[in-house]
Amino acid sequence: MSGGHAVEISDLTRVYQRGRGEPRTALDRLSLTIDRGEIHGLLGPNGAGKTTLCKILSTVLLPTSGTARVDGHDVVTETAAVRQRIGIAFGGERGLYGRLTARQNLMYWSALYRQPTAVAKVRVAALLERVGLADRAGERVETFSRGMKQRLHLARGLVGDPRVVILDEPTVGMDPVAAREFRVLVREVRAEGRTILLTTHDMAEAEAVCDRVSLVDGGRLVKTEDPRTIGAWLSTYERVTAENVPAWTVDVLRTVSGVVDVQTSPSGSVRVETDAPGAAGEVLRILVDAGVTQLSTGRPSLEEVYLHVVGDRGLGIR
Numbered sequence: 605m606s607g608g609h610a611v612e613i614s615d616l617t618r619v620y621q622r623g624r625g626e627p628r629t630a631l632d633r634l635s636l637t638i639d640r641g642e643i644h645g646l647l648g649p650n651g652a653g654k655t656t657l658c659k660i661l662s663t664v665l666l667p668t669s670g671t672a673r674v675d676g677h678d679v680v681t682e683t684a685a686v687r688q689r690i691g692i693a694f695g696g697e698r699g700l701y702g703r704l705t706a707r708q709n710l711m712y713w714s715a716l717y718r719q720p721t722a723v724a725k726v727r728v729a730a731l732l733e734r735v736g737l738a739d740r741a742g743e744r745v746e747t748f749s750r751g752m753k754q755r756l757h758l759a760r761g762l763v764g765d766p767r768v769v770i771l772d773e774p775t776v777g778m779d780p781v782a783a784r785e786f787r788v789l790v791r792e793v794r795a796e797g798r799t800i801l802l803t804t805h806d807m808a809e810a811e812a813v814c815d816r817v818s819l820v821d822g823g824r825l826v827k828t829e830d831p832r833t834i835g836a837w838l839s840t841y842e843r844v845t846a847e848n849v850p851a852w853t854v855d856v857l858r859t860v861s862g863v864v865d866v867q868t869s870p871s872g873s874v875r876v877e878t879d880a881p882g883a884a885g886e887v888l889r890i891l892v893d894a895g896v897t898q899l900s901t902g903r904p905s906l907e908e909v910y911l912h913v914v915g916d917r918g919l920g921i922r
């Protein structure tokens with residue numbers, strides 16, 4: 605094992621140039637370090653640059669400028685060393701052969717890693733056990749549930765015994781129980797001493813599984829946070845909706861500390877967003893004092909909180 609961090613990204617920039625069209629900057633001087641044995645979340649909306657970063661780290665795409673190192677090895681000048689150390693598992697159907705069995709899929713990947721068949725057989729059996737698919741190993745992958753396919757993806761990512769595992773949107777489309785089981789598995793993979801980079805656009809997932817989370821937007825690193833901070837953001841955001849609110853009360857609500865947005869409709873209904881503890885309580889008190897009787901409170905969605913944090917620029921969140 606080399607010294608330093610598991611992943612070191614410095615001023616990484618990637619510009620896509622399509623024909624004569626406008627160049628598109630997918631990564632913009634992004635710097636980030638990931639410690640060994642860490643589960644690092646990369647959280648961002650569609651088009652933030654997450655997949656581009658994963659592709660550069662796995663040596664299938666060249667950066668325009670800047671550097672990235674995996675386990676001390678440069679992704680551009682030491683591709684062979686990086687490929688030996690990195691495993692990648694995509695979400696969805698990409699890269700799995702539905703008409704082959706789970707075991708055959710993994711044997712195929714082992715062959716790509718040039719593992720001798722006898723060694724591969726032992727390793728594949730252990731991996732299928734590891735991800736809870738040993739009893740379904742001989743079945744065609746097309747019969748698998750979404751969660752089972754994803755566990756097979758993870759096993760595929762582990763075929764080369766990598767130091768760093770990249771999981772690109774691993775739980776997209778999974779039901780909540782399967783997603784929770786998958787996160788347990790991810791933690792077990794970390795417990796084996798591996799480092800995990802997990803991309804997601806789901807704040808709750810980032811909070812549930814990651815040791816640290818980096819928010820990316822428009823190819824830039826917005827900030828790296830402890831996931832508990834994200835949990836705190838979620839719990840401080842509250843929304844109050846009310847009907848038949850007098851106009852003068854709306855003006856008062858706008859002055860309350862912790863109120864970040866007040867939306868009104870012609871019918872007299874009002875929606876107030878708050879981002880500080882106690883602010884929603886103060887809003888309710890003002891409304892009740894003004895004689896408003898139709899009131900409700902709730903929490904905004906994770907996506908709305910995310911947009912507030914990175915700045916709402918109309919980015920498409922799934």
Ligand SMILES: Nc1ncnc2c1ncn2[C@@H]1O[C@H](COP(=O)(O)OP(=O)(O)OP(=O)(O)O)[C@@H](O)[C@H]1O
Nearest residue numbers: 620622628630648649650651652653654655656657
């Ligand atoms: N091959 C390409 N040619 C041109 N532009 C591209 C190409 N690949 C990605 N882009 C652009 O680069 C930006 C970042 O894309 P990227 O796929 O890395 O984002 P992402 O965060 O992974 O989003 P998603 O969650 O949708 O996959 C987007 O604006 C995208 O349109």
